[in-house]
Amino acid sequence: MCNKPQYGLVVETSLGYKSNDNRDVPSVTRLSTNTMPEIFDPVAAVYKQVGEDKPFFTLVDKFYAGVENDLILRPLYPEDLTESKLHLALFLIQRTGGRTTYSDERGHPRMRARHLPFPIGTNEKNAWMNNMKKALAMVPEFEPHLGTLTEFFETFATFLINKPN
Ligand code: HEM
Numbered sequence: 001m002c003n004k005p006q007y008g009l010v011v012e013t014s015l016g017y018k019s020n021d022n023r024d025v026p027s028v029t030r031l032s033t034n035t036m037p038e039i040f041d042p043v044a045a046v047y048k049q050v051g052e053d054k055p056f057f058t059l060v061d062k063f064y065a066g067v068e069n070d071l072i073l074r075p076l077y078p079e080d081l082t083e084s085k086l087h088l089a090l091f092l093i094q095r096t097g098g099r100t101t102y103s104d105e106r107g108h109p110r111m112r113a114r115h116l117p118f119p120i121g122t123n124e125k126n127a128w129m130n131n132m133k134k135a136l137a138m139v140p141e142f143e144p145h146l147g148t149l150t151e152f153f154e155t156f157a158t159f160l161i162n163k164p165n
Contacts, residue, residue: 047098055141066131
């Protein structure tokens with residue numbers, strides 16, 4: 001069991017002792033800094049716990065069923081939502097720690113750049129979040145991850161705002 005702190009100053013001390021060939025080995029106090037702290041990303045741990053792709057595709061189906069009837073969002077999306085669904089599902093699978101098919105097929109996510117053609121203000125962001133929250137609540141596999149995923153979507157959607165209301 002390693003009790004080192006995740007980051008910051010590490011202080012290691014040992015008592016002096018006799019070596020096998022009877023030399024005195026002095027005590028040491030070693031100071032070191034961990035320059036690469038391991039930061040736990042709870043979003044990237046979700047896929048493993050969900051365990052399979054299917055709930056992600058269900059989530060995206062539910063989400064887009066909402067978008068189809070949303071007066072604010074519907075005009076932004078293409079008429080045929082098949083590709084849009086696939087891209088969002090693959091992105092979410094990748095972001096939560098699953099397979100990387102999204103980037104293998106579409107390159108770096110560049111999400112802000114990819115959203116620039118669509119005017120996104122607070123109204124659009126709120127509409128998107130409402131649909132996503134409703135969709136999340138409909139997929140039981142995400143129940144243990146509601147807090148993590150809602151916070152992730154909230155932060156991400158806010159980051160995508162690209163126009164004043
Ligand atoms: C803030 C409100 C948002 C609006 C209004 C919005 C709108 C859109 C639109 C209109 C598209 C294009 C669909 C298409 O061409 O098929 C799109 C694509 C996409 N959006 Fe959003 N989006 C929002 C937030 C988000 C968030 C929070 C995420 C991820 C957490 C996300 C992930 C994606 C992905 C992965 C794509 C497909 C990109 C690609 O590979 O082409 N969006 N979004």
